[in-house]
Every structure is written in C-alpha cells, then in structure tokens.
Amino acid sequence: MNRITKIALGFVIVAVVFLPQLVNNNYILRLGILAGIFIMLASAHNLLMKVGQLSLGPVAFYGLGAYISAILSTRYHVPFLICFLIAGVAAALAGWGIGRLTLKMRTAYFVLVTIGFAEFFRLVALNWTDMTNGPMGITAIPAPAPWFKGYNLYYYFVLILVGLVLFVLYRLENSATGRAMLAIRENEVLGQSVGIDSYRYMMQAAVLSSFIIGLAGSFYAHFFQFIGPEILGFELTITIVVMVIAGGRATLAGPVLGAILFTIIPEVLRAATMWRMVIYGLLLVFIMLFTPDGVMPALVKGFQKLLELIRRRNSRSQKEVSADQESILADGLSNLVATINSSSAAEAAKQYGNAPVLEVDNLSVYFGGVHAVEKVCFSVNPGEILAIIGPNGAGKTTLLNAITRLGPITSGVVRYKGEEITSLSAHEIAKKHIVRTFQHTSVFRRVSTRRNLLLAHNGQEPNGILVNLLQTRELKQLEEVGRQLAEEILKFTGLERYGDYPANALPYGDQRLLELGIALGADPHLLLLDEPAAGMNPTEVDNLMVLIRRIRDMGITVVLVEHDMKLVMGISDRIIVLHHGKQIAMGTPNEIKRDEVVVNAYLGKVYKDVETVGC
Amino acid sequence: MLKLSDVDVFYGKVHALKSVSMHVEEGELVTLIGANGAGKSTTLKTISGMLRPQKGSIFFQGERIDGLTSEKIVNRRIAHCPEGRRVFPDMSVRENLEMGAYVRKNKTSIRSDLEMVFELFPILKERSQQDASCLSGGEQQMLAIGRALMLQPLLIMFDEPSLGLAPIMVEKVVEVIAELNRRGTTILLVEQNADMALRLSKRAYVLETGRIGIEGLSKDLLQNEHVQKAYLGG
Numbered sequence: 001m002n003r004i005t006k007i008a009l010g011f012v013i014v015a016v017v018f019l020p021q022l023v024n025n026n027y028i029l030r031l032g033i034l035a036g037i038f039i040m041l042a043s044a045h046n047l048l049m050k051v052g053q054l055s056l057g058p059v060a061f062y063g064l065g066a067y068i069s070a071i072l073s074t075r076y077h078v079p080f081l082i083c084f085l086i087a088g089v090a091a092a093l094a095g096w097g098i099g100r101l102t103l104k105m106r107t108a109y110f111v112l113v114t115i116g117f118a119e120f121f122r123l124v125a126l127n128w129t130d131m132t133n134g135p136m137g138i139t140a141i142p143a144p145a146p147w148f149k150g151y152n153l154y155y156y157f158v159l160i161l162v163g164l165v166l167f168v169l170y171r172l173e174n175s176a177t178g179r180a181m182l183a184i185r186e187n188e189v190l191g192q193s194v195g196i197d198s199y200r201y202m203m204q205a206a207v208l209s210s211f212i213i214g215l216a217g218s219f220y221a222h223f224f225q226f227i228g229p230e231i232l233g234f235e236l237t238i239t240i241v242v243m244v245i246a247g248g249r250a251t252l253a254g255p256v257l258g259a260i261l262f263t264i265i266p267e268v269l270r271a272a273t274m275w276r277m278v279i280y281g282l283l284l285v286f287i288m289l290f291t292p293d294g295v296m297p298a299l300v301k302g303f304q305k306l307l308e309l310i311r312r313r314n315s316r317s318q319k320e321v322s323a324d325q326e327s328i329l330a331d332g333l334s335n336l337v338a339t340i341n342s343s344s345a346a347e348a349a350k351q352y353g354n355a356p357v358l359e360v361d362n363l364s365v366y367f368g369g370v371h372a373v374e375k376v377c378f379s380v381n382p383g384e385i386l387a388i389i390g391p392n393g394a395g396k397t398t399l400l401n402a403i404t405r406l407g408p409i410t411s412g413v414v415r416y417k418g419e420e421i422t423s424l425s426a427h428e429i430a431k432k433h434i435v436r437t438f439q440h441t442s443v444f445r446r447v448s449t450r451r452n453l454l455l456a457h458n459g460q461e462p463n464g465i466l467v468n469l470l471q472t473r474e475l476k477q478l479e480e481v482g483r484q485l486a487e488e489i490l491k492f493t494g495l496e497r498y499g500d501y502p503a504n505a506l507p508y509g510d511q512r513l514l515e516l517g518i519a520l521g522a523d524p525h526l527l528l529l530d531e532p533a534a535g536m537n538p539t540e541v542d543n544l545m546v547l548i549r550r551i552r553d554m555g556i557t558v559v560l561v562e563h564d565m566k567l568v569m570g571i572s573d574r575i576i577v578l579h580h581g582k583q584i585a586m587g588t589p590n591e592i593k594r595d596e597v598v599v600n601a602y603l604g605k606v607y608k609d610v611e612t613v614g615c
Numbered sequence: 616m617l618k619l620s621d622v623d624v625f626y627g628k629v630h631a632l633k634s635v636s637m638h639v640e641e642g643e644l645v646t647l648i649g650a651n652g653a654g655k656s657t658t659l660k661t662i663s664g665m666l667r668p669q670k671g672s673i674f675f676q677g678e679r680i681d682g683l684t685s686e687k688i689v690n691r692r693i694a695h696c697p698e699g700r701r702v703f704p705d706m707s708v709r710e711n712l713e714m715g716a717y718v719r720k721n722k723t724s725i726r727s728d729l730e731m732v733f734e735l736f737p738i739l740k741e742r743s744q745q746d747a748s749c750l751s752g753g754e755q756q757m758l759a760i761g762r763a764l765m766l767q768p769l770l771i772m773f774d775e776p777s778l779g780l781a782p783i784m785v786e787k788v789v790e791v792i793a794e795l796n797r798r799g800t801t802i803l804l805v806e807q808n809a810d811m812a813l814r815l816s817k818r819a820y821v822l823e824t825g826r827i828g829i830e831g832l833s834k835d836l837l838q839n840e841h842v843q844k845a846y847l848g849g
Contacts, residue, residue, distance in 0.1 A: 391781045393751025439752075439779065440699065505626060508698065509651020534779040535698075537650060537807040538848030563781050566848070604783035 004307070016159070020152045029151040033223060035263040036158035037216050040165050042243040042255035044212035047169065049249050051198070051205045052185040053103070057114030058240050060121045061091040061210040063232040065217025067125060070138040070227050080144040084218045091214020092207045099206035103199060115234075122232035137228030141221050154223050161219065165212055168469060170252055172208075175468035176461035176475060177201065183455040186444040189406060193438075194522035195430030195459020204465050246287050248294025257296045345525045346555035348433070349382055352417060357382050357526055357557050358403070358434075363412035365395070365402050365581075372398040374581040375412070380526070385548065385558045387568045389592075390578035391602050396561040397439055399578070400528050404436050405429055416526070430459050435524035439531045439561075441511045443518065445504040452503050452514060453489050456521030457482030482521070489517045508535050520551075527551065529560040533567050545571050565603070569593065577602065616641045616801055617662070617770060622671035622681075624654075624661050631657045633825040634671065639770070639803050644796045646804040646812040646833065648846055649822035655805040656698055658822070659772045662803075663695040664688040675770070690718050694768035698775045700755040702762070704748035708739055711747050711758055715765030724767070732761040735791060753784040760791060771795065772803045777811065789815060809846040813837050821846070 015022065019032055045058050065087035072078040072086060094117075102113040125132045132138065143149070144157070172178050183191035184198045191198055221227045239262060247258020265283065269276045291298035356379035365373040373395040380386050388396050401407030403414055405426045414422050421429055444452045461478045462468070468475065490496040493513050498506055503514055512535060519527060532548070533541045545567055552558050562568050568575060569589040577585040577592060579601050585592060592598055617639040624632040632654045639645045649655050660666045662673060664685040673681040680688055694715075703711050712732060716725045733740035736757045742750065747758060756776060763771050773792065777785045789811060796802050806812035813819055813833040821829040821842060829836065836842050 389781075391751075392753035392779075392784055505629070507652030508656065512651075531779055535651070535775060535807055537648070537809050537846050539845055540651065540807075542848050563779060563785075565782055602781055602783055604786045 002307070005303075020155055026151050029155050031263060031267060033151065033154050033158050035260050036155075036162050037220055037223075038240070038243060038259035038263050039162050039256050040212055040216040041240050042247065042259040043165060043169055043252070044209040044216070045240050046244045046249055046255045047205045047209040047212075049244060050181045050185060051202045052188070053202060053205070054111050054241075055114040055209075056111055056234075056237055056241070057098075057116075057118035058209075058213055059232050059234075059236045060114070060118040061094060061213040062217040062220070062236070063118075063121050063125060063229075064094055065091045065214030066221040066227045066231060067132060067138070067217075068214075069218035070141045070221045071131060073142050073222070074138060074140065080142070080222060084144075084215060084222075087218035088211045088215040091217065092211035095206045095210025096203065098210075099203045103202045103206065118232060118234070118237065122229055125229040125232055132229075135229060137226060138221075139226050141225045141227070143225065144222050158219065158223075161215065166252065166256070168208075171469050171471065172465070173252055175471060176458055176463065176479065177204065177465060177468040179451075179455055180458050180463065181205065182447065182451075183444060183458060186447055187442060189426075190438070190442045190444065190518070191455070191458075192426040193404060193406065193430055193436055194456050194518065195427050196455075197425075197427045197463060200463055208465065242284065246284065246291075246294055248291075248296035248298075250293065251296050251300075254294045254296035257299075258294070261295065345433070345523075348525050349555035349557075352382055354382060355418065356380060357417060358559070359413075359415040360399075360403065361413045361415070363399070363402060363414065364410045365398050365408060366410045371581050373402060373578075376578070376581075376583050378576055378583070378586065380557055380559055381573075382557055383552060383555065384573045385552050385560070385571050387572035387575045388559065388561045388578060389563070389568055389575060389602065390584075394578040395581040396578055397530055398581075400436060400530055400559075400561060404434065404528065406436075427459060430522060433523055433525035434528070435519045435522045435526070436528035437515050437519050437530055437532065439534070441508065441515055443503040443511055443514050446502050448500050449495055449503055449506065449514060450486055450490060450499040453486035453517055453521045454482055456518040457485060457523070459522055485521055489521055493517050509540065512536070516547075524556055526557045526559070529558065529562070531562055532560060533562055533564040536564075538566065541567050616643075616676060617803070618674045619658075619662070620672050620674075622658075622661060622668045622673065624657055624666055624668050626657075631825055632661065632668070635822075635825070635827055636671075637820050637827060637830070639801060641801055642796075642799055643818065644792075644802045644804065644816045646806060646816035646819045647822060648806060648809045648812055648819060648842075649828075650845070651807075652824075653822040654825045655822055656774055659695060659697075659774050659803070659805055662688075662772065663693060665695075686718075689766065692766060692769040694763035694766040694771045696759050696763040696771060696773045696776065699778060700752060700759050702747040702750075702755050702758050704746065706747055707744050708747055708750070708758060709743040712739070712761055712765050715762035716767075719765075719767065725765070728765055728767060732764055735764075735794075736761055753780050753787075756780060756784070756788065757791075760788070764795070768800065770801045770803065772805070774805045775807055776804075777806060777808050785811065809842070810837075 020029060023029070041058060041062065045055065048055050068090050069083040069087040072083045073080065098113060098117055102110045126134055148154070180191070180196045180201050183196050184201055188198050220231070243258035243262050244255045247256065247261065248254025266276070266280060269279055272279055287295060358380040360376055360378050363373060363376045364371070376399060388399065390396055398407060402409045405424060409422060413420055416432060416434060421432065444455055447455065461482065462475055490499055495510060495514060495517065498510065503511060506514060512532065516532060533544055536544060541564055548558060548560070548571055572589055575587060575589060575592045576583060577598050584601065585595050585598050587595070619635055619637050621634045621636055622632055623630070623634060635654070635658060647655050647658060657666065661668055664680070664683055664687070668681050671681070672679055675691055675693065680691065703714060706714070712729060716728065719725055733743070738754055739757060739761055742754070747755065750758060760773070760776065776788050776792065780788065785808070792802060792804065793815060804812055804816060813836055816833045819831065819833045819836050820827050821836070829839065829842065
C-alpha cells in the first residue's frame with residue numbers, strides 16, 4: 001500500500017467513525033446501519049465464493065439467526081448478548097450440517113441444496129405459527145438493552161461488528177488458510193496433489209460464513225424490532241450475490257463497496273418512482289458490462305493507472321520488459337535442488353534403508369468394461385529412477401492417478417515404505433511427501449508465479465482456523481520456510497523474471513517448468529512425473545535429464561511417465577512397459593530396447609537409430 | 616501464399632515477436648523451430664487472428680488478413696491445429712469432425728471429406744460415436760488433425776503435433792503430414808522435435824527470442840552447428 005492510498009483510507013475511516021457527528025441525520029444513519037448489515041452478509045458470502053462454492057441460501061442462516069434471537073428474547077427473555085451468540089452458533093451449526101451433506105458433492109448440488117434449505121426455513125417460519133407467529137411475524141423484539149436508544153448506538157455497534165468481521169477475514173486471507181482457499185478456487189486437483197485438504201477448507205468457510213450471517217440476522221432483529229418471513233425471501237439472496245459480484249469478489253474490499261453501493265442506489269432511485277426498478281436493472285447491466293470483475297478491481301486499476309501517469313511524467317525513462325531468454329533450464333538448477341528441503345528427503349532416505357519405497361501389488365483400475373490398468377505389480381527402490389512407458393491409452397496416467405488417489409482403484413494394494421496408502425485421500429498422500437506433476441500442464445493459472453510456489457508449500461502448513469487467525473509463531477516460521485523455498489526455486493529455474501506475472505502468461509515450456517517447481521515446493525520424497533519432457537526440444541530435454549538426475553541425487557526417488565526415449569533410456573535405472581493396461585515388460589533400458597514385443601507395440605522402427613546416452 | 620512482413624506482437628509489456636518476416640509458398644512444407652518461449656505458438660496465433668500484431672502486415676493469397684477476426688480467417692481456409700490436442704471433450708468424434716466444417720455449406724463435399732478423414736485415421740471411424748474425452752492422447756491428436764482437415768484448408772498450421780505421443784504414434788503423425796503435403800496442402804509446422812521437423816520440411820525458420828535468427832533449406836539447417844547445439848541436442 002503506498003502513501004496516497006493510506007491517506008485516502010485514513011480519510012474514509014475518520015469519516016465513517018464520525019458519521020453520526022458529521023451528519024446528525026437519522027435517515028442517513030439508518031442507511032449506514034443497513035449498509036453495515038449488508039457488508040457482513042456480502043463479506044461472509046464472499047468467503048464461500050472464495051472456495052469456489054456458490055450458495056443461494058445465505059438468507060436461511062440470516063433468517064435462522066434473526067428468528068432464534070427474536071424467539072429467545074421475546075418468549076424466554078434471554079439477554080441480548082446471549083441471544084446474539086446463540087444465533088451465531090446455531091447458524092454455524094446449520095452451515096456445518098449443510099456442508100457435511102453437500103460439500104462432498106460440490107457445485108451444482110450445493111447450489112440446489114442451499115436454495116432448498118432457504119425455502120425450507122421460509123416455510124417453517126410461515127407455518128409454525130405457535131413459535132413464529134406465521135405471516136404476522138414477531139413484533140416488539142426488545143432493544144439490546146434498555147438504554148440502547150437512538151441510532152448512534154446501533155451505528156457504533158454495527159461498526160465495531162463490521163470492523164471485527166473484516167479483521168478476521170483479513171487475517172485469514174493473509175494466512176495459510178487464505179492461500180489454500182485461493183489454491184482450491186484456482187485448481188483444486190493440483191491443490192490436493194500438494195497436500196491441500198479442500199473439503200476441510202470448504203467446511204471452514206461454510207461454518208464461519210454462516211456464523212457471521214447468523215450474527216447479522218440477530219442484530220437485524222434487535223435493530224428493527226420486528227421480523228417476518230419476508231427476510232427469508234429469494235430477493236435478498238439475489239441482492240447479496242449482486243453485492244458480491246458487482247463489488248468484486250476477488251478482493252476483501254469488493255463486497256464492502258458492493259454492499260454500500262447497493263444499499264444507497266435503491267434509496268437514491270426512490271425519487272424516480274415507477275422507473276426505479278428499470279434504472280436499477282440497467283445500472284446493474286452496465287456495471288457488469290464495463291467492470292466484469294467488479295467495481296472495486298476496476299477502481300483500483302484506474303487508480304494505479306493514474307499513479308503511473310503521474311510517475312511517468314516525473315521520470316521519462318521506462319524500463320521495457322523483454323521476453324529475452326536463454327535456455328530456460330539454467331545450470332544453476334543444481335543449487336535449487338541443494339536448497340530444496342533436500343535435507344528432509346536425504347535424511348528420510350538415510351533413515352529408511354534399502355527396502356522398496358513404493359510397492360504396487362496387483363493393482364487394477366476398471367472404468368465400466370474398460371480395463372485401464374490390469375493387475376500391475378512393481379516396486380520402486382529408494383533413490384531409483386523408474387520409467388513407465390507404453391502407447392497412448394495404455395493406462396500410464398491412470399496408474400499414476402491410482403497411486404496418488406486422484407483416480408479410482410478397483411482392486412489391489414499400494415504401499416509406501418511398508419504402509420498401505422490405498423485408503424488415504426489425495427491430500428493425505430501429498431502430506432506423506434509423495435508428490436506428482438500432471439500430463440496436461442497444471443498450474444494455478446491466474447496466480448503470480450511466485451504465489452504459485454507459495455501455494456505449493458501450503459499443504460505442509462497448519463490448516464486450523466484458529467492457528468491462522470492468531471498467526472502463531474509456528475505458522476510464521478513455516479510460512480517463512482515456504483517463502484524462502486519459493487525464492488530459491490524461482491531463482492534457479494530462471495523463472496525469477498516472471499515472479500509477478502500470472503502463470504498463464506508464461507510460455508508453455510516455462511509453465512511446465514513451473515509445474516515441476518510446484519512439485520518441488522511441496523517437499524517430495526517420492527516424485528511422480530507425468531510426461532515432464534513434453535513440449536521441450538532436444539536441447540531442453542538434455543537439461544531436464546541433468547535436473548532429474550540431480551533431484552535423484554538429493555535423495556528423492558523418481559517415477560516418470562514419458563514418451564521421449566532419449567530421456568527414458570538415458571536416465572532410467574529400470575523401465576516398465578504397459579500395453580492395454582497390462583505390464584508387458586520390465587527391465588533395464590538395454591533389455592527393453594531389445595524386447596521384440598515392446599518394439600512392435602511402442603517403439604516402432606524409427607527408434608532403431610536413437611543412441612543411448614550413458615547413465 | 617502467406618507472407619508476414621515486420622510483424623510485432625506484444626503480450627502486455629512482453630515483446631513476443633520482433634519484426635518477424637517470413638513466407639510460405641503454395642504447396643510448401645515450412646517449419647518453424649525454436650526454444651520454449653521463442654514465439655512459435657505466438658506466430659501461429661497471430662496468423663490465425665487470435666492475436667493482433669501491433670506493427671507489420673500479414674498477406675494471404677495477396678490479401679491482407681491481419682486485423683481480421685479468427686472466424687474471417689478460418690473462412691479463408693486457414694486451419695490452425697493448436698498445441699495440446701484440443702478437442703471438444705463432450706462431443707462425439709463425429710461431431711468434433713463436423714465442427715471442423717462449420718463454415719462450409721456444401722453437404723456432399725463435407726461428407727466426402729469425412730470419409731477421407733476416416734480413411735486416413737481408421738481408428739476415428741471405429742470410435743466415431745464415442746465422446747472425444749474417451750480417446751487416448753494419440754487418438755485425440757488424430758482427431759484434432761482430422762478436424763483441421765474438415766475445413767478443406769488451403770493452409771494448415773500444426774502446433775506441435777507430436778507432443779505427448781508415443782514414438783510409434785509420432786511416426787504415424789509424420790506420415791500423415793507428409794501425405795497431406797503430397798496431396799497438395801500447404802503446411803506450416805511448429806515442432807519441438809526439431810530433428811523430425813527438419814527432416815520432414817523443405818525450408819525452415821529458427822525463432823530466437825521473438826526474432827527470426829536463421830532461415831534456409833532444412834537440409835542445410837540440419838548441418839548447421841548452432842542449430843545442432845541449440846535444438847538438436849548436440
């Protein structure tokens with residue numbers, strides 16, 4: 001944040017804090033209070049969107065909070081603060097329940113269930129007349145305290161509440177939790193492959209989001225002192241979603257701005273009476289048309305451009321960013337491998353001894369009638385480079401997917417260091433330091449290169465919400481390790497110049513390199529590479545061979561699927577050949593090259609003149 | 616047939632192509648090689664209208680095409696077979712192929728081209744009703760090539776057709792490209808597998824950090840010391 005932004009922000013905060021003194025107008029204060037409620041709703045809703053889930057039922061938690069608080073205080077005369085907390089906890093519990101039911105199924109189901117849930121609550125509020133007074137609603141809800149009079153107090157109450165909520169969300173966003181959520185939104189599978197437990201983070205988001213919304217509901221009830229089933233209507237949901245999207249969902253400030261804008265705009269438009277909704281609709285269309293990422297990012301961008309204009313006027317010289325680059329795989333890569341928690345891999349290797357690291361026992365994967373992998377058996381020795389080759393569609397990637405549990409296993413057992421890992425989930429396998437890369441380039445596309453590498457380390461960082469809120473020393477230390485590692489990987493992959501560019505702006509080959517960097521950033525002891533040389537020219541492949549050997553030398557065991565025979569024959573200790581899901585051969589490179597069956601099924605006649613590079 | 620003059624392309628601030636000039640004559644098979652990030656794919660994307668040059672011009676059959684949208688360029692029968700086997704995963708093989716003929720009107724000639732593609736790749740005929748996502752990598756690559764052929768193109772641009780294919784499949788793709796060229800289709804080939812590309816083509820350009828570094832007959836480039844060291848793996 002630069003100076004000008006800080007000054008501007010300071011002014012805004014002062015204006016907001018002294019609003020009651022500045023305007024002394026109840027109508028405006030009331031709008032301020034409403035905006036505060038909406039900021040809570042929109043920010044909490046945005047939290048769910050941050051893990052890529054669209055809920056269309058925030059009003060369910062809002063209504064739940066409001067009704068529980070209203071019923072407790074009118075019928076049982078429970079003091080406000082207790083009602084308020086119970087409302088939050090009840091909503092959080094409901095959020096937890098819905099999450100348990102639906103988050104395993106994801107997206108479309110989640111959207112549908114949340115709509116249904118909101119409608120269910122509306123019907124309960126409408127029909128359980130004994131408790132809720134049905135369509136009449138609950139009236140005469142007491143103020144938070146007898147002395148709670150005038151809008152000023154409510155205004156400051158909501159202001160503090162909003163401040164707390166935003167503080168919590170800000171802390172989370174800038175912690176391991178925030179990064180993990182970003183990883184899940186950008187590329188969930190890759191996130192899992194570096195050890196990020198997406199289900200857990202989604203549950204955290206669901207619970208915290210509904211807790212905040214429940215609190216907002218309770219406050220709403222005690223402020224208006226009347227609630228009816230209307231607050232459970234679909235219109236409010238739409239309003240909240242509009243606030244988040246129009247404001248800008250990528251940022252913390254976006255939903256805040258969205259909430260303020262869409263509290264004020266309908267009020268301003270009141271003057272236009274019958275044209276009100278038409279103008280409102282048109283305005284919405286224009287906002288989405290001209291600022292598709294939301295108003296806030298557009299404002300920030302405009303502001304940055306302005307600053308740049310000023311700066312450029314001051315200094316004419318502008319550095320041109322050039323795409324000049326030599327071969328991407330610099331020799332310095334050896335140093336990278338040295339700095340990678342190689343100590344961790346080497347140490348583990350030393351302690352482990354010579355028994356096979358990975359044992360695959362009678363593994364089969366069937367997709368309906370297709371036998372993609374059929375009773376495959378092999379083991380990988382520590383410090384070995386094992387290649388898996390075979391025609392396209394032979395089941396190589398399916399095999400890697402099965403081992404890392406990103407794909408199904410029909411039968412068979414996989415053991416890592418003697419321990420069965422078949423029943424673990426993908427992120428748990430990554431936490432055991434088994435890390436893989438993907439055949440189709442898989443990076444966090446819209447995230448900067450540097451941040452990509454930070455996300456890679458995320459699986460090794462604590463995922464508890466409290467740890468991340470309090471930012472414990474342990475967390476800070478781990479974050480620091482991740483940061484240093486990221487810098488080292490950047491430096492020695494030669495990707496440093498791209499540090500601040502989003503990954504999808506990188507040329508294809510560099511994205512592949514970044515992918516390898518991400519895998520290394522996750523601190524692997526066993527590295528599974530899916531076609532690492534695809535899209536590299538022979539010279540680059542030579543460099544890659546050097547790199548893979550160095551990775552092995554640091555104590556990391558390597559399994560690779562590859563079509564580039566120069567690489568496979570050049571660096572593998574052993575080769576396994578798959579064909580139609582079955583293992584048709586296994587042996588050293590020289591044995592495989594002479595295998596008649598392999599030559600016919602896979603290598604083809606051209607292969608004959610390729611020389612083997614010494615190992 | 617195709618002529619690029621002093622083409623400059625930027626990705627944001629990154630200067631990706633620096634005054635690139637090249638030409639492809641009718642019936643020729645020309646290849647473009649270079650390191651990762653040198654601008655090979657960018658060149659193809661610029662020709663097919665997915666990127667706009669900031670400077671320079673592109674002529675196809677004597678008419679200027681830079682600045683036209685991709686659809687208009689496809690209408691001139693320039694097919695672009697992109698990197699990484701892009702297919703429509705939820706459409707059947709046949710539907711994928713029919714999409715390739717989207718801009719064509721004549722139903723009978725579309726049908727005969729479909730037969731031609733099936734004859735070239737019998738496996739696609741076998742699997743014509745399956746979803747493209749069920750195909751193996753090599754089959755998807757054939758499908759992508761087949762789809763490009765369905766345009767009845769005057770010029771086909773291949774972006775790394777051998778990427779991720781088993782050696783035996785690479786042979787097959789090489790045969791197909793050579794066969795297409797024999798049948799008279801003009802081809803611009805981008806390939807990391809520089810050795811294969813230079814053996815297949817007549818002429819070649821070497822892109823180095825956005826500039827054309829070397830150009831000449833492929834057989835000469837194969838002997839060129841710099842090319843050997845930088846792209847053929849010494």
